[in-house]
Amino acid sequence: GQNIDQPTEMTATEGAIVQINCTYQTSGFNGLFWYQQHAGEAPTFLSYNVLDGLEEKGRFSSFLSRSKGYSYLLLKELQMKDSASYLCASSDSNYQLIWGAGTKLIIKP
């Protein structure tokens, strides 16, 4: 079957680094997406990985290992505004998104 797993909730301190993990099992694979969603708002695109390795984009980086079915989102220099849910989604063989349940990230001062 198709499945995306990510932690339900994580807590981190302002200024610190946090890593949000995601494991996936899908029928075929055309890439892994990360979205950020603030409470009461729609998701916004953060990153897309289709090749193994680390993609860095400012304070946010995303990593993919296709052989392990594993990805993580790394957030550095955490700010209070980073408090949000982070959604992992895998693109299957039909380019359909399979969504994880999201990880709620709580940033404490």
Place this chain on the structure above:
Amino acid sequence: GAVVSQHPSWVICKSGTSVKIECRSLDFQATTMFWYRQFPKQSLMLMATSNEGSKATYEQGVEKDKFLINHASLTLSTLTVTSAHPEDSSFYICSRETSGRTDTQYFGPGTRLTVL
């Protein structure tokens, strides 16, 4: 700027009434658009894929007669919640594809529906 708009952003209605939500692609002629529903503290749930000029494709468990989708033009898709009930209260979000890739989606701002 925003590439997908939704209207209204929030709506409160009485049980038994119908509510129409519009989703517009502002910068791209989207053959395919998507409708999601999100209950509090839960992830997105795809309801249906809206195809311009043809019938929408509904996900398993979504009642097509209750959630009417019309994609009459390349820039507009509408979702009508018919005979709404309190359990239909949710956050409804639409998105559009990008350049033929249905996995790369831009989301609208969402519509908060509250049924009394």
